[in-house]
Amino acid sequence: MLSKPKETPGAQTMRRALQVLRVLGNHHEEGCSVNEVMAATGLERSTTHRLLTCLVEEHFADRDALTRRYRLGLDAMRLGFASLTRAPLVASYEAKVQRLARLSEDTVFLLARQGDYTVCLKREDGAFPVKIFSTRVGDIRPLGIGVGGMAMLAASPDEDIARIRQQHAPAFEAAGLSADRLDKMVARTRRSGYAELLDTVTEGVAGVGAVIPDPSGVPFAAISIAAIKPRMTPARRAELGALLIKTLAEE
Missing domain, CATH: 1.10.10.10 (Winged helix-like DNA-binding domain superfamily/Winged helix DNA-binding domain)
Structure with missing residues (x-):
């Protein structure tokens, strides 16, 4: 014994x-x-x-x-992030992140959920000369602030969305996401399968994001693509959203 x-x-x-x-x-x-x-x-x-x-x-x-x-608290989240950067999640999706950056020529992010927050695990810059620096590896934001976080928030149960919105109300207000606007974005994301955001984290930046599918149904991670707003026309956002969904569904 x-x-x-x-x-x-x-x-x-x-x-x-x-x-x-x-x-x-x-x-x-x-x-x-x-x-x-x-x-x-x-x-x-x-x-x-x-x-x-x-x-x-x-x-x-x-x-x-x-x-x-x-x-x-946030410092506990940062400790978790230090281990996540070496986790299988990054290794598993690194090739897809790089492929999306090559195809879109824009900046692609891999984000993971930690409680009420998202943490950026990886970024990959495409060939387009104007880079997006509003999000860096290690950045932590409340779920829903940022397009990848919005995709994960929309995939969460309604009661979780209401709690997170109330818990982090100042951050949502600062990003221009009133309760009514948030409800509309969640509904739109659920219909299309990907999120779209303009001018939330950084003025003049737009992006699309989609949840990485998981058999459990729990939104644990997402990939997003961001670019300057003039480049992200409605037609291009729809094109990139479809590309995200297709890429993430592939084995």
Whole structure:
């Protein structure tokens, strides 16, 4: 019978903080109350509150001011991104990203979902001389801000969309995405199978994006194509949207 590995002396606080982070990661979508973290970890209220407060201060956790529930913070997302850059996702879709950049001659992005956010894992510049620098590898944005994120948001259940819109209302307002405009974009994306955005992240930039198909139905990643707005006429957006859907459906 294998014995339990000996615990490192003097690391109890770190071990408890990691316990809390695991709980937040397992319940990131809906968030956790202090009582729920206590129940999951067996920690006392004062210890739980102290650890959560420290994690929020260090941006490894985030506390919703309205619901008082805790989720993973941006620095936890960045740690996840550091591992994702070497994950099979990039290796699996690198050839398609490069092919789309060659065919479109524009900038192509591979994005993954992490909770309520998207993180850019890869970008590939096409031959067109004007490059798009509004998104770089490692950039993190709320789901729906950016055309790849919009594609993933539209593929999510309605209750998730409403929660994310409320949770990140300032970011949506800053991008000019009112509740009414967001609803129309989600409906249009669901009808066509790809998202279109103009002048949201950066003025003068337009793009199309589509979700990478997954048997589970969970929108975990997307690929988008972006270019300067004069180049992205409605007809060309439709052409690139169809190209995205076709390319992503290929084995």
